[in-house]
Structure formats: C-alpha cells, structure tokens
Amino acid sequence: MIDCAVYRDGRREESGRTTGELQQALAGLGTDDFLWIGVNHPSTDEITRIGGVLGLHPLAIEDALESHQRPKIERYRDHLVVSMRMVSYRDDDITTHEINLYLGDHYLLTVRRGGPSLAGARRRAEGMIDTLAHGPTAALYVVVDAIVDHYEEVAVELEIDVQEVETSVFSPERTSDSTRIYRLKREALEFRRAVAPLREPVARFAATAEPAEVRLYFRDISDHLGRAAEAIDTVDHLLDNALTAHLAQLSVQQNEDMRKLTAGATIFAIPTAIAGIYGMNFEHMPELDWTYGYPLSLAFMGGLCLYVYRRFKRSGWL
Incomplete structure (x- = not known):
C-alpha cells in the first residue's frame, strides 16, 4: 500500500495503512466522505485483507491477482471494477501495465502492477476540491482521465514514427523499411487491445454514473477514447499503405x-x-x-x- 487518505469535502486527511486502521477510517466516514487507497504490486495476502475490509467480491479480488486481464468495466452488487492498461511508448515499443480500479460508495481502490505512478493524478485531483467533493466517482474520473489522455499522447508519437517510415519509403535512396513497418503494426495492435475494449463500457458508464454531475466528465473521457481509437485505425491504414508502397518500390x-x-x-x-x-x-x-x-x-x-x-x-x- 503506497498511499491512503480520507477525503472530506474534497480535502485530504491522512489515514493509517493497517487493516485495523482501514476499518476505523471506513467506520468514521461521513455521508459525502470517501477513502482513496493506492496499492502497487500487492501480494495475495495483502489484497485479500484489503478486499475483506472493503467487502470486495471474490471474483473482483481474483482480477487484482491475475495479470493480462482484458480491459473492462464489471459491476457487482455494491461496487464497480474498472480494468485498464496504462500504455507507454519508446523506441518503437509499446509497453502496457495493468491497473484495476475498485469503486464503492465510500472508497476508491487503485491496484497497479508496475507502470507510471498515479501520484500526479492524485495531486491533480487534490487541487480540484469542488470536483473531488462529488465523491469517489470524481476521483475515479481523474485517474481514468489521466490514463486516457496518455493514450492520445502515445497515438501522436506513433503517428510521428509512421510519418518517418513514409518519408523513408518514398525517399530516392534504397531503404529496408519492412522490418520497422511490421514492428510498428505489431505495436499498434497491442495499443488497440488496450483502447478498443473500453469504448463501449465507458460510454455506458457515462450515461449511468452517480452522482449525475460527473457524467459530463466521463462523456469527455469517452470522446478521448474515440479519438485515440481513430488514431490507431489511421496508423494501421497508413502502415498498410506504406508496406504496399515499400513492396512496390x-x-x-x-x-x-x-x-x-x-x-x-x-x-x-x-x-x-x-x-x-x-x-x-x-x-x-x-x-x-x-x-x-x-x-x-x-x-x-x-x-x-x-x-x-x-x-x-x-x-x-x-
């Protein structure tokens, strides 16, 4: 457990990190208060104990323990599970890291398995006191928005590399671009697997999220997801065209x-x-x-x- 705090009226109050302290913090929450817990690379025992305190469904706990989950939004009786992949791109290589977000009436639990830290997203949320006052759903929005915004940044970097490949293919010099084209197509496919499965469930959640004030925010996330997915499709088509042109050359x-x-x-x-x-x-x-x-x-x-x-x-x- 790397961070744990209680938020009252959108303002942070430090909380203990043991099982007993979590139970006390939950018991002392007011109607509009919530607990935000951040966990990275948890052990089976740790996530089981935290899940027991929060009342998570056994299948929800299993999702946190098993890697390579398909991105999804799963509803249980009294909580919601959002499985996503954080994406990073460097040197023609897409790297994904799993993250599971557990949303309850009075808590938000983020479970990471490596990848970029969410400390920046938490600091950003803590600066949006009015938004964070809407409860854990607002905190969920800030985390998901940070991940999806990075999708668009990765898409832009991927498009720049595709433009470099196109320039190389149509240059007068003899080049060997087929290896890089195939590698970029493989990375684009990995990127698609992180983005495409989320579009429909996020759109549905944007229509039903509570409180109603946060629905507008999730519609914005849905729009960003759509733009990222369209960018991936564009990259894939451009790579197909570049490969065809390269073979013709x-x-x-x-x-x-x-x-x-x-x-x-x-x-x-x-x-x-x-x-x-x-x-x-x-x-x-x-x-x-x-x-x-x-x-x-x-x-x-x-x-x-x-x-x-x-x-x-x-x-x-x-």
Missing part, C-alpha cells in the same frame, strides 16, 4: 537491376560472339591473312559495344 528496384544486368550481358555478348568465331581455328579464314585484322577486329568490337551502350543509355536501361 522493391519490385521497381529489382526490375531496374534486371534491366541493367540484361543490358550489360548484351554488351559483353557482342565481343564474346566475335571472339568465339575467331577461336574456331578454321584454316580458310580470309581475316587470318590480314596484317591489320587483329586491331581491326578489336576496334570493330569496341565500336559495336559503344553503339549498343549508347542505345541502352538513351532508352534508360543503364
């Missing part, structure tokens, strides 16, 4: 190489053919008696090769 380059090889082979075939005729060693060959036959034959071969070379050069084969 490779085909064009291979055709140019084959034309150059064919032209070169044709030029060298001319002296090879003439030399082959002279190498047949027939006795009755008039050219053999010519004093200048050898230099004339060399000059003829060179002139003919030069003529063919110029014709290929004009036609763009060389």
Whole structure:
C-alpha cells in the first residue's frame, strides 16, 4: 500500500495503512466522505485483507491477482471494477501495465502492477476540491482521465514514427523499411487491445454514473477514447499503405537491376560472339591473312559495344 487518505469535502486527511486502521477510517466516514487507497504490486495476502475490509467480491479480488486481464468495466452488487492498461511508448515499443480500479460508495481502490505512478493524478485531483467533493466517482474520473489522455499522447508519437517510415519509403535512396513497418503494426495492435475494449463500457458508464454531475466528465473521457481509437485505425491504414508502397518500390528496384544486368550481358555478348568465331581455328579464314585484322577486329568490337551502350543509355536501361 503506497498511499491512503480520507477525503472530506474534497480535502485530504491522512489515514493509517493497517487493516485495523482501514476499518476505523471506513467506520468514521461521513455521508459525502470517501477513502482513496493506492496499492502497487500487492501480494495475495495483502489484497485479500484489503478486499475483506472493503467487502470486495471474490471474483473482483481474483482480477487484482491475475495479470493480462482484458480491459473492462464489471459491476457487482455494491461496487464497480474498472480494468485498464496504462500504455507507454519508446523506441518503437509499446509497453502496457495493468491497473484495476475498485469503486464503492465510500472508497476508491487503485491496484497497479508496475507502470507510471498515479501520484500526479492524485495531486491533480487534490487541487480540484469542488470536483473531488462529488465523491469517489470524481476521483475515479481523474485517474481514468489521466490514463486516457496518455493514450492520445502515445497515438501522436506513433503517428510521428509512421510519418518517418513514409518519408523513408518514398525517399530516392534504397531503404529496408519492412522490418520497422511490421514492428510498428505489431505495436499498434497491442495499443488497440488496450483502447478498443473500453469504448463501449465507458460510454455506458457515462450515461449511468452517480452522482449525475460527473457524467459530463466521463462523456469527455469517452470522446478521448474515440479519438485515440481513430488514431490507431489511421496508423494501421497508413502502415498498410506504406508496406504496399515499400513492396512496390522493391519490385521497381529489382526490375531496374534486371534491366541493367540484361543490358550489360548484351554488351559483353557482342565481343564474346566475335571472339568465339575467331577461336574456331578454321584454316580458310580470309581475316587470318590480314596484317591489320587483329586491331581491326578489336576496334570493330569496341565500336559495336559503344553503339549498343549508347542505345541502352538513351532508352534508360543503364
């Protein structure tokens, strides 16, 4: 447990972190007060004890213990579970970390498994006293909003890298971009898995969240999720187009190489053919008696090769 505090009228009051102190804090909450608990990498025993104090459903506790949960919003009788993934992007690599948020009438529990700290989101919430006075749902909004806003930042960084790939693909220099394109497509898929499953449940929650004053905030989150999902779709389409263009460029380059090889082979075939005729060693060959036959034959071969070379050069084969 890395942080625990009681919020009365939107203002923080420190709270103890033992099981007994949590029970006392819950018992002393007023109608509009709530408890905000932050946990990182909890052990089975710790999350079980906290879940017992908060009255969490056994399946909700199981979600906190098992990694690789699909992003979702799950409703239980007296609490709500929001499973999300925090996303970070660096050097063409998407990294995701799971976070489970447990919302009750008088508490918000955040369970992280690594990833960026939520201390900044908590400080931001504590600066929004009027908003935080709406209860734990307002605190949930601040955390989810911080995670979703980072989705959009990652989407922008991904689009910048895709633009770099497009520039490289259409550059006059020969490049090998297929490996990076496939890697970016894989990372875009991982990003989609974090964002896409949340769109529908967040939209539903935005229509039913209590108190009604916070619904507008969750509609804003739903809109940001939609923008992030659209950005992922755009990146995926651009990568498909870049891969198609790259393969087409490779085909064009291979055709140019084959034309150059064919032209070169044709030029060298001319002296090879003439030399082959002279190498047949027939006795009755008039050219053999010519004093200048050898230099004339060399000059003829060179002139003919030069003529063919110029014709290929004009036609763009060389």
